[in-house]
Amino acid sequence: DQQVKQNSPSLSVQEGRISILNCDYTNSMFDYFLWYKKYPAEGPTFLISISSIKDKNEDGRFTVFLNKSAKHLSLHIVPSQPGDSAVYFCAARVNGGSQGNLIFGKGTKLSVKP
Amino acid sequence: DAGITQSPRYKITETGRQVTLMCHQTWSHSYMFWYRQDLGHGLRLIYYSAAADITDKGEVPDGYVVSRSKTENFPLTLESATRSQTSVYFCASSSDLNEKLFFGSGTQLSVL
Numbered sequence: 410d411q412q413v414k415q416n417s418p419s420l421s422v423q424e425g426r427i428s429i430l431n432c433d434y435t436n437s438m439f440d441y442f443l444w445y446k447k448y449p450a451e452g453p454t455f456l457i458s459i460s461s462i463k464d465k466n467e468d469g470r471f472t473v474f475l476n477k478s479a480k481h482l483s484l485h486i487v488p489s490q491p492g493d494s495a496v497y498f499c500a501a502r503v504n505g506g507s508q509g510n511l512i513f514g515k516g517t518k519l520s521v522k523p
Numbered sequence: 524d525a526g527i528t529q530s531p532r533y534k535i536t537e538t539g540r541q542v543t544l545m546c547h548q549t550w551s552h553s554y555m556f557w558y559r560q561d562l563g564h565g566l567r568l569i570y571y572s573a574a575a576d577i578t579d580k581g582e583v584p585d586g587y588v589v590s591r592s593k594t595e596n597f598p599l600t601l602e603s604a605t606r607s608q609t610s611v612y613f614c615a616s617s618s619d620l621n622e623k624l625f626f627g628s629g630t631q632l633s634v635l
Contacts, residue, residue: 415565443623452613452626453566478618498565510556510581511624515565 412436413501426488429472430517432499435480439501443511444473444484447496456497457484467491487522526550526589529614529627533534536604537623537635542631544599554617557581557589559610562585565615573620602635 414473422428432442442463445453459466459473459482466473472485486493496518500511524561525576527548541559568581570589578589580583586608588600597616601608611631 422630423553441621445626450628452628453624455623458623502568510568510571512556513566515563 411514412439413499413512413514415497415499415517418515418516419518419520420520421483422489424521424523425488428484428489428493428519429502429523430484430497430499431484432484432494432514432521434482434501436501436503436512438503439512441502442475442482443471444499445500445513447498447516453498457509461465468511471520486519489519491521491523494519501510524537526623527614527616527627529566529630531630532628533631533633536635538603538605540604542601542604542632543610544612544614545602546597546599546627548579548595548597548614548616548623548625550616550618551594552616552618552625553590553594555621556615556617557587557597557599558613558615558626559583560613560629562598570622586613601632601634604632606634608632 443458444456445479446456448455457471461506475482496516498516530545556571560568567583572578572591575594611629613629614627617624
């Protein structure tokens with residue numbers, strides 16, 4: 410059963426507009442959420458994170474929102490730029506989990522058109 | 524160069540062969556991880572290591588072997604490669620179990 414779900418495989422946005430990438434999770438024990446960005450032929454790189462005790466975290470053009478009651482988080486990119494075109498992975502961590510690993514979603518491919 | 528490096532970048536092998544993917548990090552991070560990325564599955568954890576000589580299974584460990592004799596190296600071995608192990612493999616490291624991961628550039632493995 411998939412614990413972290415990114416239901417949109419792809420998203421296309423015009424340059425300058427807002428990109429909204431969504432992520433749903435099922436495990437209420439998750440206490441920390443991260444977004445990773447991945448360009449082709451490169452490894453994922455950390456983008457932004459949020460603790461379960463917060464509902465918003467902002468870093469420049471990137472903002473992550475967390476709705477715990479809905480078990481939903483979203484990544485907003487404003488304004489979107491062509492260089493933001495990449496695959497975005499949502500990841501979640503289990504509080505005190507024995508494995509300590511991140512659970513990743515399947516990713517959403519963002520295309521920002523000039 | 525500082526960071527985390529994987530080798531080879533690309534590898535083609537045949538079913539039944541043994542193949543080892545290398546991972547080296549220069550940060551002295553305690554934790555190292557191996558993930559595989561497949562279409563429709565995202566990133567899945569194969570094995571991870573908390574320190575030298577300490578390893579543990581992840582979500583998809585079958586068919587893989589790891590070792591960690593030195594903190595900086597974490598090789599992944601496919602003892603008898605199968606076509607289902609065709610994938611892109613990413614090594615990652617972190618300073619602490621709950622810190623963000625730093626990923627290598629990946630190894631694209633094709634098993635024919």
